[in-house]
Amino acid sequence: MLDTIKAILNNECITRVGMIDLKDCDIINQRILPEGVKSAIIFCLPYRSVIENTTDGFSEYARIYDYHKFSSELYNRILNEMNTKTGYTFYGFCDHSPINEKLAAAKCGLGVIGRNSLFIDDVYGSFVFLGSVLTDAEIDSNACEIIQCINCGKCVSACPNGAITEHGIDRTKCLSAISQKKNKSDEEKETLKRHNIVWGCDICQSVCPYNQKAKILPIPYFKKTRISFIDKPFIEKMTVEEFNKYAFSYKGRKIVLDNIDFI
Ligand code: B12
Numbered sequence: 001m002l003d004t005i006k007a008i009l010n011n012e013c014i015t016r017v018g019m020i021d022l023k024d025c026d027i028i029n030q031r032i033l034p035e036g037v038k039s040a041i042i043f044c045l046p047y048r049s050v051i052e053n054t055t056d057g058f059s060e061y062a063r064i065y066d067y068h069k070f071s072s073e074l075y076n077r078i079l080n081e082m083n084t085k086t087g088y089t090f091y092g093f094c095d096h097s098p099i100n101e102k103l104a105a106a107k108c109g110l111g112v113i114g115r116n117s118l119f120i121d122d123v124y125g126s127f128v129f130l131g132s133v134l135t136d137a138e139i140d141s142n143a144c145e146i147i148q149c150i151n152c153g154k155c156v157s158a159c160p161n162g163a164i165t166e167h168g169i170d171r172t173k174c175l176s177a178i179s180q181k182k183n184k185s186d187e188e189k190e191t192l193k194r195h196n197i198v199w200g201c202d203i204c205q206s207v208c209p210y211n212q213k214a215k216i217l218p219i220p221y222f223k224k225t226r227i228s229f230i231d232k233p234f235i236e237k238m239t240v241e242e243f244n245k246y247a248f249s250y251k252g253r254k255i256v257l258d259n260i261d262f263i
């Protein structure tokens, strides 16, 4: 059964896959947990295809098609195949999962949890999205202790707004969160401008030593959809259909254009 699941995911270029018993997962949203689920399959979606010093203020995840779009297309392709080939039922999640996907990935032994709060895959580093497929099939649990990063503190010192605290990320200070806010204070606009941020922030990932040695071989979908330079005319010219394929679209075009304006 496990080989069948792995083969289906490998076919989609998804090679970093872990499995875990539901009882070893941290349930964060019981309400959306499908009845009868016994196990979780966690996987990483590497998305970084180049390392370059971009100047347009867009983070790497914003340059490629939205991972929610990728995962819903992926689940449309693979869930039925998993159901029919194994006789069990599979449910796909990404972001709005009943379990904490970062902790589950670490417990599967795929990588470590960084001080910047991100999951760092042993092969691809932290420039990976996470997805999970829950199933009523029983899987032998091989959960391990969560390993934390080497705690070098580089992300803490590099974070421009002191958002990495002892207790996790302070969302009110994180520039990624601020860039996505519709109504920003003058101070927030000034901070984004000072750090040249239009959408998302990669600073705490870029300085992390784990990412210096990470493999860069993204899921082809992300490489194909990457825009290397984004400016105001580019955003203005995008068709509604194309604009909506990117993560920066979710609050409308005006907020992206405003952000570019005050940077
Ligand atoms: C809300 C959200 C945000 C918010 C808040 C981020 C935050 N860290 O809390 C904002 C807008 C700031 C944000 C920004 C980004 N995000 Co975001 N975000 C989410 C979302 C939807 C929920 C996160 C959440 O609720 N956190 C609540 C806090 C309390 O919990 P947590 O961080 O999930 O879990 C930690 C604690 O539970 C703690 N913990 C608890 N028990 C224990 C036990 C031990 C032993 C240890 C060590 C730790 C520990 O460690 C956990 C892991 O850090 C997740 C998707 C998801 N379902 O996880 C994506 C997600 C975290 N984001 C993602 C990404 C890519 C980003 C950005 C890089 C995008 C960008 N370039 O701007 C930045 C990175 C900022 C950062 N340093 O975290 C990816 C991260 C993938 C990865 N490799 O980890 C995720 C998982 C989406 C996905 N499906 O792939 N994000």
Ligand code: SF4
Residues within 6 Å of the ligand: 113, 114, 115, 116, 117, 149, 150, 151, 152, 153, 154, 155, 156, 204, 207, 208, 209, 210
């Ligand atoms: S920069 Fe250092 S402290 Fe921060 S996540 Fe990476 S290894 Fe951990």
Ligand code: SF4
Residues within 6 Å of the ligand: 116, 158, 159, 160, 161, 162, 163, 164, 169, 173, 174, 175, 176, 201, 202, 203, 204, 205
């Ligand atoms: S994403 Fe940027 S602002 Fe947010 S914690 Fe990381 S370095 Fe700080």
